[in-house]
Amino acid sequence: MNSKKFLIAFDADDTLWVNEAFYNEAEQKLESLVGPYLKTSLLKEQLYEMETRNLSIFGYGVKGFILSMIETAIEITSEQIKGSEIQQIIDVGKDMLTQPIKLLLEVQETILHLENEYDLMIITKGDLFDQESKIARSGIADHFRFIEIVSEKNEEVYLNILKKNEIDSNRFMMVGNSLKSDILPVVNIGAHAVHIPADTTWQHEQISDFEKAKMQYHELTSMGQLPALLDQVFRNNQNREK
Template sequence: MKLIAFDADDTLWVNEPNYVDVKEKLCELLSHHIDQETLTLRFYDAQIRNLQVFGYGAKSFILSMVETAIELTNGAITGAEIQQIIDVGRRLIDFPIEVFDGVPEVLEILSKRFDLMVLTKGDLFDQESKIARSGLGHYFKHVEIVSEKNEQAYQRVLQRYNVQPADFLMIGNSLKSDILPVVHIGGRAIHIPYAITWAHEQVADEQLTGKSFTTLGHMRELLDLF
């Protein structure tokens, strides 16, 4: 293999639980305006709609929260309440990075044998900040932050580094973003599931039929595999 790429959020460090906590706080703030089930559904709709405009990441999440609050209250939400939502959302910008157990050990060993890359999607500033705060950046020869992780994005990255798909390995927690697109272009992929998966990243079982990839239960199992 010429290049091994790692997803970042929920592969190298904890991420999704922070977003779940902020969404629950939004439900609390708006509980006197709307029921939680309706808010959850409408907020998800806003997130998906805004992906086309704002992309992934904390800023898009915060804007979707504000937009949802305005829509569901028919504009009755106060400026003070909007400020509360923004303040809660800011927690997503600078939360302490909790690196998963075993990750530094694995990266230390693999970085001596292979060229490693962080290949993640989202807001450039947000992702660069998380990589820096994680203390893992020195293990990676390359960092690629893309707006979407699909077949075209992977092909562009591989062309940029003059790597053939057969010589590329992607490791991540998302079947939709980290595994299936890589398999489809002829690359290799290792799935390390995380306990929480955002609904937008979930895939139906039939989409996995006939797809060849490896699933591991823990990052340290990579060392045994290699």
């Protein structure tokens, strides 16, 4: 990479824009659809169990989530769910795929502030088509020099991205809401990681307190704090090179 000195990569869902809240909303709509069939209220647990079971076949993203919702609805209603209700589940999913992008607080200003000094990147996982569509609809795509949509975020994937962009790990920083996907593998390859927790995070993206305690990473409460942190982290490197 032959331009700026540092590469700052952002996760997209629940880091740049709202995402998990729409999954939770969909779950509530599913609950009201299948509710009349149920004696117990184990829907949430069964849906998560189904999503986990299907992950190796469908991967991440809304389309797999819709299919898991349908399968859960069939299973939990002992196949009594009606065709019209399944159509409603699909429509809930289509709404998720087409709704306007809601940028999170301070995202726009922070990106504008940083783009002159740093190379900015998006690294997001999920459906290729859905993620591309969200990035296009976000209105901030042009501020990112690189965009990577990957099927999984692990050490190997991050190492490949660094290699492809010819950047050392100590010049790379990942910013995201998921300790499991955005922080843990990045810390493990010796790069910088900044955790900005989201209001709600999918169960699948959580890690144990034990793992948390071992890791060296930065924690911020809002995106607006990022520029100051960057100054602090990268100032040393810059001075050394002068």
